[in-house]
Amino acid sequence: TATVVGIGSCLPDRVLDNDDVIARGSLDTSGTWIRSRTGIGRRRYVPPGVSTGDLAVAAGAAAMRSAGTAPDLVLLATTTPDHHCPATAPAVAHRLGLDGVPAFDLSAVCSGFVYGLVTATALVRAGACNTPLVIGAETYSAIIDPHDRETAPLFGDGAGAVVLRAGPPGAPGAVRAADLGSDGSGDQLIVIPDGGSRHPPLSCTGPADPYFRMRGRAVYAHAVRRMTDSARRVLQEAGWPASSVRAFIGHQANQRILDSVADRLGIDARHRYGNIGELGNTAAASIPLVLADDRVHASLEPGRRTLLTAFGGGLTWASAALTW
Ligand code: ACO
DSSP: EEEEEEEEEEEOEEEEHHHHHHHHTTTTTOHHHHHHHHOOEEEEEOOOOOOOOHHHHHHHHHHHHHHOOOHHHHHHHSSOOOSSOOSSSSHHHHHOTTTSOOOEEOGGGGGGHHHHHHHHHHHHHTTTTEEEEEEEEEGGGTSTTTTOOTTTTTTTTTEEEEEEEEEOSSSEEEEEEEEEOOOOOGGTEEEOOOSSSOOOTTTOOOSSSSEEEEOHHHHHHHHHHHHHHHHHHHHHHHTGGGGGOSSSEEOOSHHHHHHHHEEEEEOOOGGOOOOOOOOOOOOOGHHHHHHHHHHHHOOOOOOOOOEEEEEEETTTEEEEEEEE
16 A cells, blocks of 8 residues: 655744634624634635745645655645646646656545545555655635635635655555545535636626635535545444544544544544644645644654544545554
8 A cells, every 4th residue: 555654734924813814804703603613713824925836835845855755746635726727736846846747636625635645545556656745735815705704714724745655554654445435416515606617707797706605504514424424434444443543633624523523433532633723724735734733743653543534525525544
């Protein structure tokens, strides 16, 4: 299988607390509402001029240093690419000094990093590459409507990355089992309505809406059910009872969703890891940012059973079982 041999991350310096986001968009909400309904206290935003590609390069370079190896493929999971066309990954590969390697973007919204990890693992198993770099990078500050109280408080910017290499299933960092899925009947629940080929920017009747929109309540119910079911399938495939999981790392969309999923699975509170309070929902970057967190490293010994599970627009879901 493939094993994680390097981890890196990049966070912009600019911190906005809940009061800052409320003031920025004149939002009809309160810091108490945001904190109690989502668990979010702060998030990071890029300064003007900094893009997803810039964060991806910094996180990718850090992962390469930590792995001590030059990747032979770059997979960038993102919903906020630098441009609609071309993909951002080739420019990221070029800036990392990796000219000539295969490089592509993968769009599965908040499930993107785990989709990418599973895809890269399959490519390693198939012999199509040896040391892929998988990056989750986002700048949601560029696509959220600052005046929409249902989305503006939730999202933040950042990037996380891992380097994989072929290794035995019991090795530290080994991907043991995976589960991917989708339900496109819910494609309008999380959507940027205009600007794509369905509603091209110049042919929209009425004012175009280029912003990210989400029907939070419907998404919430899907998120709990889909992540719980997907996590159960992956645990079964790995042959791991939920009680043996020592690190539960779910997509950081809402603390109540994360607690609900972990409670249903029966994973003890002391084995749950996250960053939502500090970073909000960083979409495809959320899980690799938790993996890259020094506090997670400090408390997890090698060989520990780690469960990743994510849910996002599409609708999509993805889980993976790793031996830390
Ligand atoms: N402040 C005050 N009120 C608000 C706010 C706000 N910031 N946001 C929504 N409300 C209102 C709603 O309008 C609604 O009002 P109504 O009852 O008059 O219709 C009321 O609060 C309750 O709405 P709910 O959606 O039930 O509130 P909930 O407690 O569920 O919290 C939230 C809303 C935080 C958006 C939640 O639904 C959520 O986290 N949803 C899922 C997010 C998710 O899983 N995302 C993953 C994928 S994201 C991706 O793929 C990029």
